[in-house]
Amino acid sequence: MAQHVKLARDRRKRKSRIKAMIFFVALFCLVIGGLLSLKHTAENTPLDPADNLDGQYQALTPTQSSTQSTTSSTEENAQVPAKTHHQQGSIDATSYDDELLGIDDEVDQVDLGDKLPEDAQNAVDDLLAAADQAKRISDQFSYTVVRGDKLKDVLEMSGLEDETSQILIASYPELKNLKAGQQIYWILDNENELEYLNWLVSEKEERIYELKEKGKFARQILEKKSIWKKDVLKGKIEGSLRASLNKLGLDNRQINQLSTALQWQVNVSSLSKGDNFAVLVTREYLDNKLTGQGNVDAIHITHNGTSYYAIQADNGRYYNRQGETIGKGFARTPLQRQARISSPFNPARRHPVTGRVRPHKGVDFAVPIGTPVILPADGVVEKVAYQAGGAGRYIVVRHSRVYQTVYMHLSKPLVRAGQSLKRGERIALSGNTGISTGAHLHYEFHINGRAVNPMTVKLPGTNSGMGDKERKNFLVKAKSAERLLKF
Numbered sequence: 001m002a003q004h005v006k007l008a009r010d011r012r013k014r015k016s017r018i019k020a021m022i023f024f025v026a027l028f029c030l031v032i033g034g035l036l037s038l039k040h041t042a043e044n045t046p047l048d049p050a051d052n053l054d055g056q057y058q059a060l061t062p063t064q065s066s067t068q069s070t071t072s073s074t075e076e077n078a079q080v081p082a083k084t085h086h087q088q089g090s091i092d093a094t095s096y097d098d099e100l101l102g103i104d105d106e107v108d109q110v111d112l113g114d115k116l117p118e119d120a121q122n123a124v125d126d127l128l129a130a131a132d133q134a135k136r137i138s139d140q141f142s143y144t145v146v147r148g149d150k151l152k153d154v155l156e157m158s159g160l161e162d163e164t165s166q167i168l169i170a171s172y173p174e175l176k177n178l179k180a181g182q183q184i185y186w187i188l189d190n191e192n193e194l195e196y197l198n199w200l201v202s203e204k205e206e207r208i209y210e211l212k213e214k215g216k217f218a219r220q221i222l223e224k225k226s227i228w229k230k231d232v233l234k235g236k237i238e239g240s241l242r243a244s245l246n247k248l249g250l251d252n253r254q255i256n257q258l259s260t261a262l263q264w265q266v267n268v269s270s271l272s273k274g275d276n277f278a279v280l281v282t283r284e285y286l287d288n289k290l291t292g293q294g295n296v297d298a299i300h301i302t303h304n305g306t307s308y309y310a311i312q313a314d315n316g317r318y319y320n321r322q323g324e325t326i327g328k329g330f331a332r333t334p335l336q337r338q339a340r341i342s343s344p345f346n347p348a349r350r351h352p353v354t355g356r357v358r359p360h361k362g363v364d365f366a367v368p369i370g371t372p373v374i375l376p377a378d379g380v381v382e383k384v385a386y387q388a389g390g391a392g393r394y395i396v397v398r399h400s401r402v403y404q405t406v407y408m409h410l411s412k413p414l415v416r417a418g419q420s421l422k423r424g425e426r427i428a429l430s431g432n433t434g435i436s437t438g439a440h441l442h443y444e445f446h447i448n449g450r451a452v453n454p455m456t457v458k459l460p461g462t463n464s465g466m467g468d469k470e471r472k473n474f475l476v477k478a479k480s481a482e483r484l485l486k487f
């Protein structure tokens with residue numbers, strides 16, 4: 001921002017210097033013209049010396065000049081002849097000799113070169129610039145947009161009528177959409193018309209609108225290019241993997257992806273203090289500062305002397321070093337670690353008291369109340385319900401047109417019906433609700449609505465989902481990630 005203020009000022013400065021130059025050159029011409037005509041016909045041409053005198057006084061009176069510096073050059077040029085014309089009658093009649101004296105001094109100076117001596121020129125320039133700047137500062141405005149602001153509301157703060165914003169928006173409709181937090185900086189010209197407007201659209205973009213002629217603005221779009229860099233972040237786990245990755249600046253989504261990708265190889269929650277990890281990230285930088293945008297390309301973790309990797313393929317999914325599936329297909333059980341089966345799947349099971357056949361349509365895992373239930377495959381939650389006289393709290397998830405899974409006796413569901421979930425996400429905490437003789441998780445696997453044995457069913461979708469070429473690319477990528485993530 002400050003830089004643009006400065007640029008704008010510099011531009012103004014340059015402009016006024018050019019104006020001053022034009023002014024002095026015009027003056028010089030008048031002087032020479034005057035002299036020549038004097039030499040030729042001294043008595044008959046009273047007009048020209050009069051011009052010179054008038055012009056000369058203006059030039060030698062800095063305060064007067066500086067106030068003119070903010071007017072446009074065309075007006076300034078027009079002013080000199082206009083004034084002389086107006087005054088010619090009175091001057092030519094009175095002090096002809098005095099004028100001659102004055103003109104001679106001026107001619108001496110002009111003869112040294114085509115402009116004022118450097119010192120004088122600098123002094124005049126400084127005065128012009130100072131006056132110009134002082135004037136500018138009083139006419140520059142800045143504002144941070146709040147919700148609901150329209151351009152006219154913003155410009156109104158400097159006393160501009162709606163017309164200005166209408167003209168701007170007619171040419172540049174994007175100005176209709178100001179957003180909260182954006183900054184606007186603008187300058188009014190000497191006639192209190194909008195001359196320059198700088199709209200900081202985002203960290204990466206600003207748009208500048210400059211008055212070219214009455215009612216016409218030119219636009220300039222400045223965009224800052226960001227750079228994407230690969231970085232390797234290394235550390236030792238302190239607290240949890242989540243906390244450690246968070247400390248490195250990874251966001252929750254990225255951490256979830258990595259946890260999901262890793263938890264099929266290693267129990268992420270068992271990772272402990274001192275386990276090493278290294279993460280390969282591609283991050284966006286703007287002016288050497290992180291923008292917060294980034295992607296996790298790979299992670300390497302060591303636990304009990306074994307290395308575990310999750311490496312992203314071009315399809316966005318994470319795989320181990322061999323390109324084997326990590327997050328796709330069905331996991332055998334909906335639990336993070338192996339649990340004892342307290343009652344197997346059994347379509348012919350008999351009730352121990354009544355002796356009647358009561359098929360056991362699922363498998364019971366003996367797990368303490370509060371054990372996380374992990375979704376074994378991507379799916380959509382079909383139902384979250386409660387049956388006091390039976391299943392207790394239970395959840396049904398649909399994984400495709402063909403497959404469903406069911407979870408019963410839960411203590412706490414963590415999802416809602418309709419939610420779309422990825423394999424590996426926690427959907428509930430196990431419990432002992434409904435008709436149940438102890439803490440356990442009852443898990444069913446349905447194919448076309450019919451319960452099958454979850455422990456023996458041929459699980460669908462266990463290939464990597466990568467074609468041959470994709471897989472080849474992945475293996476190259478994995479090799480390079482492995483090299484970068486060495487401890």
Ligand SMILES: [Zn+2]
Nearest residue numbers: 362363364442
């Ligand atoms: Zn059961």
